[in-house]
Amino acid sequence: MYDLFVLLQEVMRHNHKLLHKNLEPYGLYKGQPKILGLLSHHEALSKKDIAERFKLAMPTVTKTIERLEKNGFVSTFQDASDKRRTLVKLTDKGREVHNDLISFKKSYAEIIFDGISQEELLQMKSVLEKVKLNVLEYDHEKND
Numbered sequence: 001m002y003d004l005f006v007l008l009q010e011v012m013r014h015n016h017k018l019l020h021k022n023l024e025p026y027g028l029y030k031g032q033p034k035i036l037g038l039l040s041h042h043e044a045l046s047k048k049d050i051a052e053r054f055k056l057a058m059p060t061v062t063k064t065i066e067r068l069e070k071n072g073f074v075s076t077f078q079d080a081s082d083k084r085r086t087l088v089k090l091t092d093k094g095r096e097v098h099n100d101l102i103s104f105k106k107s108y109a110e111i112i113f114d115g116i117s118q119e120e121l122l123q124m125k126s127v128l129e130k131v132k133l134n135v136l137e138y139d140h141e142k143n144d
Contacts, residue, residue, distance in 0.1 A: 008131075016030075018108075022101075023101075026071075026097050026100075026101075027071050028071075028073075028097070029067070031054075031064060032064060032067070032068055032073075033098070033101050034054065035050060035054075035064060035065075035068065035074075036068070036073060036074075036090060036094055036097065036098040036101075037098060037102075038050065038053060038054075039074065039088060039089065039090040039094070040090055040095060040098050043089065044077075044087040044088060044089040045087065045088055046079065046085045046086065046087055046088070047061050047062060047065060047086055047088060048085070050065075050088065065088055068094070072091055072093045072094070073090070073091060073093055073094035073097060074088050074090055074094050075088075075089050075091055076088050076089075077089070
């Protein structure tokens with residue numbers, strides 16, 4: 001089992017490196033694309049909503065949103081019904097970048113899963129879902 005764990009770490013490391021390389025031309029960093037993705041499904045969200053969705057600390061979300069806003073990917077504005085809340089909205093540029101990244105990920109998925117049968121892919125998905133649950137359960141036990 002340990003060998004499989006090491007292999008999974010290696011795959012994740014190479015995957016992370018490649019994805020990071022593809023984020024660089026956009027001026028994006030790890031964690032930012034998932035916020036763009038979340039915002040692509042909503043008109044606007046509060047920083048608190050984003051923090052809760054991804055289980056992130058508010059200072060982390062604030063800094064990330066500031067970087068995204070500086071690069072023109074999001075805009076922020078005060079909630080008209082609650083002036084204490086800052087809402088975040090995806091800009092046209094942010095939506096375009098998000099769509100570019102989705103296209104890249106779809107192409108990348110085609111490449112990395114080439115030569116693997118549909119049956120093998122379904123089995124891999126099932127196994128990885130179980131691994132994910134185990135990791136989440138372990139994390140929950142350690143943090144409670």
